[in-house]
Amino acid sequence: MLARLIDTRMAVFLAVLFVLTVAVPLGNLVIAGQPVPSYVVALLGKYLTYALLAVALDLVWGYCGILSLGHGAFFALGGYAMGMHLMREIGPRGVYGDPVLPDFMVFLNWKELPWFWLGFDSFWFAALMVMVVPGALAFVFGWFAFRSRVTGVYLSIITQAMTYALMLAFFRNEMGFGGNNGLTDFKDILGFDLQADTTRAGLFVAAAVALAAGLLLARYITTSKLGKVLVAIRDAESRTRFLGYRVEAFKLFVFVVSAMMAGVAGAIYTPLVGIINPGEFSPANSIEIVIWVALGGRGTLVGAAMGAIIVALSRTLLTSWFPELWLFALGGMFILVTLVLPQGILGAVEAGLRRVRRRPREAAA
């Protein structure tokens, strides 16, 4: 089983991830002089949640050919579900001191908590909703889209419309999610102070564990017989139907799993960055996820995770050095990869390694 899940590239990636998971908290909390500053811990944790989001998209796009341009919505919904819990955790410590209502509701003159905020005082309920809400949206959306056999560009367009509609909805104050300010000013999680270095390190470790688990789950799915059915749907959908597979059911399954994975990524992202707002639903965000996956290597899982981290890291560096250049750099990277490295960065690296390994043998022969 383990051998099936962990091939060379997965082994290398998980090993590097493990070293980071140990080294980063050590460098931040234990080693004198704090070689890893606290903001870097949060930043790296954020990259890891992006990586998990990229893996989720690769699962549907790389393996099943569903080019979702709305995965940012599932990420944001997971983020909001966790944000709602963190808001309720604030309790009477808010500016208005209301024991139950979050500040923005007091400000709107609301008298009681809307029904959909009930239950979020419990962390475990929220943790469940982090997966249930994106999963349910993906289920309903996919049910209609896949059953009516919407594919290709049309499917991409309606996923994009979905995230856009959600963005507009979440911007409205009456929706009860804090309007354009979103949810913020969190105090603690499970009783741990969110400003504390130890909590931040804990969240970083959570992000790493979630990424590893997401990769292994995705790998379990893609190496199973179902994974082959997904590839069959991607390459020859009609043939797959005539083999007796109910294509819409398989698409729905993988779409829902992927949405839940994206939701988990969003849920860890929110406490790490301290805010979740409707901007996370913006269509451009979802398009960027596609760029990560294409850049890293579509249909490789590990490559998708790498692509997310590489783009996020370049963004951090470039926006501090030449802020006005970032969008051009992103576009440039995407064009470069699609033209020069169709297999993405991972594909190019692996091809390079194969060549290096072959050469000494040829020389010896």
Add this chain to the structure above:
Amino acid sequence: MSSQLFLSGVSKSFDGFKAINNLSMVIEKGELRAVIGPNGAGKTTMMDIITGKTRPDEGEVYWNDAIDLTRLDEAATARLGVGRKFQKPTVIETLSVADNLNLALKADRGVFSTLTARTGRTQKTEINRLLALICLSDQRSRPAADLSHGQKQWLEIGMLLAQDPALLLVDEPAAGMTDAETMRTAELLRNIAGERSVVVVEHDMQFVAALGCKVTVLHQGHVLAEGSLDHVSANPEVVEVYLGR
């Protein structure tokens, strides 16, 4: 004994154009049948209707005299026992030859049973048997994309057999094959028939002659003639619309 497939008064129009026009036909169990007809005669559309890909405007399509096929979709007719080879060979290019067969093997097609399915000894034996039958044992681990056109046709026939269907619908199998391959395909289909019903659509008269079976001539979505190849070839209408050109 009930017939394998029974079509009666089937019609289907596309934007007013009658692709299938009051078509009736009976295929017995174990029968081998060739369907010929000029381009656009409605042969592929007929297969679309049998497999549930296209719903007819009128008419009946019955399986075993019992099940109404017009109410089923592609996956359901496939599960019932209809195997279909497309006109354009369609295999899953990025999967290996053996994986293509494995996906086609008769098994529970549900999502969760597919997720946890294992390829056991029975499956491996069956895959090996099919590989030998379609002469692709040496190519088993190669991606299907690497196969020649004729080999893809054979792989697709192998996938049909893996499904263990009661009825095979085979659309222009000889297209793109060498003469030797064509003759071997005819022999393969002759061997399959008997145990299963086989309907073959073909243009190549040599191939149809090699099948040595009852022939149905389709023209403008309607049966023009039916009988032995010699019998239909002697029909002046058939000669006019098809053979004479």
